[in-house]
Structures are given as structure tokens and as C-alpha cells.
Amino acid sequence: MDEIDRQIVMCLGQDARRSLADIGGEVGLSTSAVNERIRRLTASGVIRRFTIDADAEALGFAVTAFVFVGLAPDADETAFRAVATEHPAIVECQHITGSWNYLIKIRVASLAGIETFLDDFKRQRLIARSETMIALSTVVEPPFKPRER
Numbered sequence: 001m002d003e004i005d006r007q008i009v010m011c012l013g014q015d016a017r018r019s020l021a022d023i024g025g026e027v028g029l030s031t032s033a034v035n036e037r038i039r040r041l042t043a044s045g046v047i048r049r050f051t052i053d054a055d056a057e058a059l060g061f062a063v064t065a066f067v068f069v070g071l072a073p074d075a076d077e078t079a080f081r082a083v084a085t086e087h088p089a090i091v092e093c094q095h096i097t098g099s100w101n102y103l104i105k106i107r108v109a110s111l112a113g114i115e116t117f118l119d120d121f122k123r124q125r126l127i128a129r130s131e132t133m134i135a136l137s138t139v140v141e142p143p144f145k146p147r148e149r
Helices: 003-014 020-027 031-043 077-086 111-123
Strands: 063-071 090-095 102-108 127-134
Touching: 003 020, 003 031, 020 031, 063 111, 077 090, 077 102, 077 111, 102 111, 111 127
Parallel strands: none
Antiparallel strands: 063 102, 063 127, 090 102
């Protein structure tokens, strides 16, 4: 990956619908050369997907919460990760250091959605304890990518 590839990725990161000709004009390449580089970046895994930035509140997900999770002593961590990967409320999930195992960011419609989220994991005996913090407002956030509910 060279500097032109980085510039192309940055252009797409700002607007994934940007035309190839427009990107080419910015990086000094032809439309076909930009297309070939994007194809190569996608095939190599540098570009994993093209997505949208949706307004979570407008879609009905008004509550953002951060949940520290401690896994149950007998929990299958692979099973936890599989459930977390597919859970529709989870926006981000990080494996962390310290007294907790994971930090999870969720978007739900209401406060009751937080309880439902926790019940989903407790019912499967994947978490032993949790601590939840509700976000009052968001200053900086990556694009919201709605998932199938």
C-alpha cells in the first residue's frame, strides 16, 4: 500500500459514494486506475466494506450506553464473541485490560432495551457481572451502521 492508496482510502472514508473520476482528480490517476486500486484494496482486506452514516436517533435508537462486562467463570469466550458479533444492539465491542473482560457500546430504543440486552447474555450464562454507563450526549462518534433487528 502506497501513499496514493492511503489517499484513496481517505477519500472513500469521507464519502464512499464519491465518483471514481473525482477521486482520480484528487490523487492524480485515471478513473480506471482508481477502480483497479479500489478492487485491489478490497481484495487484500484493506477496505473491508462500504457503509453509510445513519442518524441513530432518527432510526429509533435514542439511548447510547457503555457496558463493562465480566464473563462468567465457566463462560465459553468463543461463544460470547459469537453472540456479541451478531447481537443487533452492539455497535462496538472491545476486549480490555483491568477488572472487566469487555467494554461494549450499545444503541437501543429505550432504557428498557439495556435490560433486554443484558438479559440476552445472562440467559445464556455468558456474563457474571456488568456495569452500565448511559451517555448523556455524544461529542465524537464513528458512523452509525444500523444492523438487522
